[in-house]
Amino acid sequence: MNVTQPGTSDESATQPADPRILEVRDLRIDFGGVHAVNGASFGVPRGVVTGLIGPNGAGKSTALKLIVGALHPTGGEVVFEGRQITGWAPDRIARHGVIRTFQHSSEFPRLTVMENLLVAAPDQRGVSFLASLGGKRSWRANQNEIVDRARELLAEFQMLHAIDEYAGRLSGGQKRLVEIMRALMAQPKLLLLDEPLAGVNPTLRLTIERHLLRLRETGLTMLMIEHELATIERCCDSVIVMAQGRVLAEGTMGELREHPEVIDAYLAG
Amino acid sequence: MSIAYQTYVITLLVYFGVNAIAVWALNLQYAYAGILNFAFIMFQAAGAYSAAVLTLGPSTGATFQSYFFGASLPFPLPWLGAAAVGAVLALLIGAFAMRPARRDFQAMVMLVVSIIAATLVVSEGSWFNGQRGLAFVPHPFFHAAAGNFASPGIGYQWFYVGLTFATCVVVYVLVHLITSSPWGRRLRALRDNPEAIESLGVNIRRESLKVFMIGGAIASLSGAILVQYIGSWSPGSWATPETFLYLAAVIVGGAGNNFGVTIGAALVLGVFMEVVLYLPNFGATGVAEAIQFMLIGVLILAFLYWRPQGLIPERRRRFARRAADAPPAPLVES
Numbered sequence: 001m002n003v004t005q006p007g008t009s010d011e012s013a014t015q016p017a018d019p020r021i022l023e024v025r026d027l028r029i030d031f032g033g034v035h036a037v038n039g040a041s042f043g044v045p046r047g048v049v050t051g052l053i054g055p056n057g058a059g060k061s062t063a064l065k066l067i068v069g070a071l072h073p074t075g076g077e078v079v080f081e082g083r084q085i086t087g088w089a090p091d092r093i094a095r096h097g098v099i100r101t102f103q104h105s106s107e108f109p110r111l112t113v114m115e116n117l118l119v120a121a122p123d124q125r126g127v128s129f130l131a132s133l134g135g136k137r138s139w140r141a142n143q144n145e146i147v148d149r150a151r152e153l154l155a156e157f158q159m160l161h162a163i164d165e166y167a168g169r170l171s172g173g174q175k176r177l178v179e180i181m182r183a184l185m186a187q188p189k190l191l192l193l194d195e196p197l198a199g200v201n202p203t204l205r206l207t208i209e210r211h212l213l214r215l216r217e218t219g220l221t222m223l224m225i226e227h228e229l230a231t232i233e234r235c236c237d238s239v240i241v242m243a244q245g246r247v248l249a250e251g252t253m254g255e256l257r258e259h260p261e262v263i264d265a266y267l268a269g
Numbered sequence: 270m271s272i273a274y275q276t277y278v279i280t281l282l283v284y285f286g287v288n289a290i291a292v293w294a295l296n297l298q299y300a301y302a303g304i305l306n307f308a309f310i311m312f313q314a315a316g317a318y319s320a321a322v323l324t325l326g327p328s329t330g331a332t333f334q335s336y337f338f339g340a341s342l343p344f345p346l347p348w349l350g351a352a353a354v355g356a357v358l359a360l361l362i363g364a365f366a367m368r369p370a371r372r373d374f375q376a377m378v379m380l381v382v383s384i385i386a387a388t389l390v391v392s393e394g395s396w397f398n399g400q401r402g403l404a405f406v407p408h409p410f411f412h413a414a415a416g417n418f419a420s421p422g423i424g425y426q427w428f429y430v431g432l433t434f435a436t437c438v439v440v441y442v443l444v445h446l447i448t449s450s451p452w453g454r455r456l457r458a459l460r461d462n463p464e465a466i467e468s469l470g471v472n473i474r475r476e477s478l479k480v481f482m483i484g485g486a487i488a489s490l491s492g493a494i495l496v497q498y499i500g501s502w503s504p505g506s507w508a509t510p511e512t513f514l515y516l517a518a519v520i521v522g523g524a525g526n527n528f529g530v531t532i533g534a535a536l537v538l539g540v541f542m543e544v545v546l547y548l549p550n551f552g553a554t555g556v557a558e559a560i561q562f563m564l565i566g567v568l569i570l571a572f573l574y575w576r577p578q579g580l581i582p583e584r585r586r587r588f589a590r591r592a593a594d595a596p597p598a599p600l601v602e603s
Contacts, residue, residue, distance in 0.1 A: 070464070070468075090467045090468055091470050091471055094470035102468075106462055107465075108465065108466070112586060115458075119451075132447045139451055151588075163589050166585070186469050
């Protein structure tokens with residue numbers, strides 16, 4: 001299966017001319033006087049991989065949660081494909097194509113690997129009470145198509161052997177792969193990855209990194225939070241640096257290495 | 270077979286049918302959607318009271334019992350009405366309880382609502398005749414002469430068993446259609462990880478509310494079936510601990526498996542509860558009943574500790590087509 005990005009297929013003809021798929025403007029959130037995100041502004045270009053780095057407590061994951069609607073900002077705005085999505089519910093934002101993965105494993109442990117993928121597919125039949133009453137005949141053909149798609153994805157990620165395994169029984173790294181596959185099944189326009197390599201052993205890190213590089217080649221737009229700078233350098237076209245809830249700098253890793261504030265706040269630390 | 274023995278068997282069968290329907294409802298809410306409904310018995314009671322007032326006729330105040338509304342609807346309208354009341358009640362409670370997507374909050378709201386409802390029904394005698402409850406609830410298709418409260422014959426009672434089991438078949442098919450569908454899979458994902466399924470575009474509050482309403486309707490239907498068989502219903506029939514009997518049946522039978530919870534209902538609510546009744550009398554009045562609940566508590570804890578999946582675990586849905594799907598794992602444990 002070739003992973004496609006809806007925004008880069010036929011739809012692209014009708015896409016706005018703005019090269020930025022996501023725009024974050026003066027985003028803020030306070031937790032009891034602590035400014036976790038304090039006026040962060042940045043953009044995510046369409047069709048490339050953008051890294052989001054910064055020291056612990058910089059506000060990276062909080063910013064991601066604000067983008068996907070898991071937290072409500074106290075100020076600022078989030079614009080996706082030219083549309084204000086600030087304050088929208090997470091499910092509504094997801095239905096518009098912004099899909100995230102989590103910092104910690106977030107599989108559905110008592111569902112099999114295949115089921116983990118199937119639940120993510122948009123436009124399924126039989127996913128409401130009334131539709132379920134129609135019986136298998138009303139949704140089986142549609143499900144077979146989705147199963148085929150999921151099977152191709154599992155083959156690409158070399159996970160077919162675990163197709164019927166409960167996701168909760170997989171290793172930490174395998175769970176990460178399932179989560180990435182699940183996000184891809186949702187056909188995202190923008191994929192937000194929150195430390196996809198956290199807690200994964202070095203061998204599997206390389207495997208996941210290889211898959212991310214392959215996804216990058218398909219033109220999938222991604223925003224990736226990661227602490228491993230070598231991975232960021234290999235996978236990302238541009239990088240945003242955050243510290244103390246603000247954006248310090250943007251550029252390539254090469255440029256950022258020369259940036260004195262970045263060196264002070266992050267690279268030297 | 271003597272009439273007395275037949276009556277005993279019939280009573281067990283009707284209760285089994287009612288309990289099976291009830292545990293399918295609770296299974297749907299608890300094992301599929303992760304809703305810990307500590308007010309479950311209240312929904313069964315709502316169905317029983319609804320079916321009673323929809324069949325008893327208008328309350329004139331001249332009889333020994335008083336209740337609000339009152340109608341003499343023909344079968345199956347009282348059962349359908351009871352199911353509708355259960356769904357509406359679930360909507361009203363769920364709209365508040367499901368608002369924050371926190372299961373501890375939901376569970377506590379249910380418990381509190383259940384206790385408040387029981388207190389109100391007991392203290393407000395004009396609703397459902399207070400502590401004394403409602404009696405002489407008419408049986409469907411059974412017309413006693415005016416003023417004649419004679420029980421229906423054994424033939425009618427067997428007919429009622431058939432009616433109960435026919436309803437069981439309809440409810441089982443309904444629940445099976447739901448749980449085996451992509452919606453059922455989505456509900457299990459919601460149970461496992463609400464935040465993750467929400468991040469994939471699913472409105473978790475709406476889905477939880479839907480399944481809560483369906484479960485509430487089915488639970489109320491079970492109450493309607495029971496009240497039209499036994500002919501009476503009072504606050505003593507739906508004390509809060511009764512919910513834990515149903516929960517025990519689900520946990521013992523196998524949460525997430527409709528057949529398993531049916532077995533659980535037969536074992537816990539049938540065999541287990543009946544056997545205790547045959548123990549020799551000892552101690553003060555009520556000791557045997559107290560022991561029943563103690564044993565149920567121990568049973569729940571024992572299963573949660575040693576066999577949390579229950580006797581017949583949730584079925585694994587398999588999609589592997591061939592041996593080629595299962596090469597040696599290339600990935601290394603992290």
